[in-house]
Structure formats: structure tokens, C-alpha cells
Amino acid sequence: MKFGLPLALPASKRVFHCYASHGKGYGFASGPKAYPCQVRILAVSAGHETRWEDSVYTNLHKWSCPALAGQNEWRRLGWIMADGSLPFGDLDAVDPDLAQFNYLPSPNSAAKPVILSPWE
Numbered sequence: 001m002k003f004g005l006p007l008a009l010p011a012s013k014r015v016f017h018c019y020a021s022h023g024k025g026y027g028f029a030s031g032p033k034a035y036p037c038q039v040r041i042l043a044v045s046a047g048h049e050t051r052w053e054d055s056v057y058t059n060l061h062k063w064s065c066p067a068l069a070g071q072n073e074w075r076r077l078g079w080i081m082a083d084g085s086l087p088f089g090d091l092d093a094v095d096p097d098l099a100q101f102n103y104l105p106s107p108n109s110a111a112k113p114v115i116l117s118p119w120e
Helices: none
Strands: 016-020 037-045 050-059 062-064 074-081 092-094
Antiparallel strands (some): 016 092, 037 074, 050 062
């Protein structure tokens, strides 16, 4: 992985706001302090397609995204809290076209997919 590269440029055509896996999401790799909790994963494919998916941060360094289970062509570009809170301050601006895809983490690192009900 090349460090120090920008997450987005002034000329970037697509910019998403999240805790980027190579930004604040890297520095705070442990994620939110209370788990399990609902998060939204910003996933990116090798072809730079993006999609938001409901996910669960299950435990320390453990992420579960049932919608992307078994789909190795997707990686976690970043994440946000499902409730809109900002536990690590302002979100990163990230351009998926600049992502270092081969160095991004999987959207699933939990042993098996976990689904939390909306009222938990």
C-alpha cells in the first residue's frame, strides 16, 4: 500500500463521505467502541463501482455485511454509523476511483453474517 496518497482530489467527479478505510477508518480500525452496532458500509469493486450496504460491526475488528457475504469482488472503502452519529469527528471525503483496491479490507471479517433488528 502506498501511504500519503490523497483520498480525493479537487477534480474528483465522485466523492463520498465516510470514515475511509485508508483515512480515519484506518486510524480507528477498531471501529465504534460499543458493539454490536449497526453501520453502513461503502463497498467498492475492482471496477470502481460503489454501493452502500447495511452492516453490523460485531466486535473488535469484526465486520458483517450479509448483502456482500461470499462476494469477494467487493471491498470496504469506508463506513458510517447507521444512526448518523460521528464517533470520530468529521467524515473523510473519498473518491472510489483513487482507491487502492488490493489493499482494502473485506466487508466481512466476522465468522458468519450477523443481522441486527432495527430495534436493537
